[in-house]
């Protein structure tokens with residue numbers, strides 16, 4: 001006798017009242033099972049949503065608290081996208097691991113432009129994640145600048161630039177740090193987070209540094225730097241102490257050095273060269289990626305998939321128009 005037959009036999013023996021009680025119990029059980037997999041409302045964080053049909057092949061929900069409907073991709077970067085979560089996971093993973101857009105496009109059988117938009121939607125969302133947007137260097141932190149060649153990748157070189165287009169891998173036309181270079185200002189806490197941002201081409205002035213690092217250096221941080229005078233604006237802007245690592249005794253060099261930030265620079269250069277440059281206007285999007293990836297590449301894919309692919313109150317969706325308009329550098 002199967003379990004179900006056995007159960008039917010038992011039920012037949014019950015009184016009418018007992019059967020009614022059993023029915024109520026089953027209804028409660030079904031209702032509780034039915035809420036499994038129902039996300040909280042992305043608009044009001046209410047927990048009383050119900051399944052409400054389908055929209056464009058996606059499960060739709062109705063929030064009983066605010067009356068709005070949403071689907072499984074509302075507020076995620078997959079919003080308005082026809083691609084599956086598995087495809088988006090691949091795009092996130094390739095982005096974090098530094099794989100080229102062409103590589104992802106070929107592997108996934110999707111055209112380059114579409115993968116480009118998907119990658120930049122990931123980068124925009126990454127820049128806006130609290131973990132990335134509110135990086136706070138603390139303790140002992142090393143700050144320095146590194147320079148990369150400006151890049152007009154994917155675009156005809158504007159005439160105002162006044163030089164011929166470079167071939168892949170070519171060097172700058174002028175020697176030294178000329179305006180062909182774009183400066184990436186970096187900071188890294190020893191055994192902690194990294195931060196990278198670009199303000200301009202040349203070495204940053206005091207105001208630019210204060211602007212880039214305000215809100216990213218905790219009060220009381222010991223900032224080690226290479227002696228560029230502009231760093232002296234940081235104590236007033238952030239409440240840190242600045243120590244110049246130039247002209248030190250051998251003994252002092254054991255502690256007051258910039259080895260950690262130099263390691264971060266090497267990482268940025270390797271990634272930048274591997275991409276064969278990043279269009280300068282997108283550089284801050286990539287700076288956020290370099291900083292987030294440097295210490296945590298292994299767990300970052302997992303964290304990003306969780307944060308960006310699940311319905312939640314934070315809206316991670318960007319349109320292709322945003323990809324072309326938002327957070328661009330005007331250098």
Ligand SMILES: [Zn+2]
Pocket residue numbers: 041042043044045046063064065066067068
């Ligand atoms: Zn709601």
